[in-house]
Amino acid sequence: MRIEEKFEKLKERGGGAYMPHIYYGDPTPEFSRKEIKTLAENGADFIEFGIPFSDPTADGPTFQKACERALENGITPEDCIQGIEKLRSVGVDVPIIVTTYYNIIYTYGQDAFLKRLQGAGAQGIIVPNIPLEEADSLKEKADELGIDVILQVTPNTSEERLDKIAKFSSGFLYVVNMEGVTGARDKVPKATKGLMESVNESAEIPLMAGFGVSKGDHAKALTSAGADGVITGSALGNIYEKNLSTPEDTLEEIGRFARRMKEACVEGYRK
DSSP: HHHHHEEEEEEHHOOOOEEEEEESSOOOOOHHHHHHHHHHHOOOSSSEEEEOOOTTTTOOOHHHHHHHHHHHTOHOOOOHHHHHHHHHHOOOOOEEEEEOHHHHHHHHHHHHHHHHHHHOOOEEEEEEEOOGGHHHHHHHHHHTTEEEEEEEEEETTOOOOOOOOHHHOOOOOOOOOOOOOOOOSSSEEEEEEEHHHHHHHHHOOOOESSOOOSSHHHHHHHHHTSSSEEOOOOHHHHHHHSSSSGGGGEEEEHHHHHHHHHHHHHHHTOO
């Protein structure tokens, strides 16, 4: 299912979308696949599938450590793509959005990388360190393959640039609802509502809000402020990293967390 189709179905049902972000291979690829399956079975509408990178500049301490552990385990980009194939083979059918730094794409070969993603069953790609001005080639090839290129906007994005990014992106627009890197926070900043209003004036595609989202109250506030859904990441890492020796023991808690977030996205949507 294309990302756009998923949002249409969610809109018909009157509820916001929930997208958890994981880094594949932390602490093992087997656990990552079980975690993703658990998330999909407990309300996740999309999966943000991170490819571990040695210098994840957009990520906070939790995800930095996740990348370090995965890389120490020898996880490669090809392992990650094969992980998507394995997920599809066991019936995980929610749209998968791959997050990767452009260094990995460049080393792999841009066209070959995108073709592998499409063949594996991915629907979108997020590249945190590629600016709008350098994304044309990526966008052209991705469009050809039916893969959405999702860009990010932040509280510091000017209105002129915001308009350009909104028109360039497809699938959805990733709204970074605070300054800084990823990581769970206690509350959503007051500036979020203003940012949502500004983005909504420019965007004709769905808005997904991320960075610092870790509670149901956050999801309600963001979907009430105009987001079509929310993204969580570090909050999930904080759950399983408490038990890295037997992370499967945390799957039940991860499932409960996913259900709470999805319920909050529904409850807050357009309220």
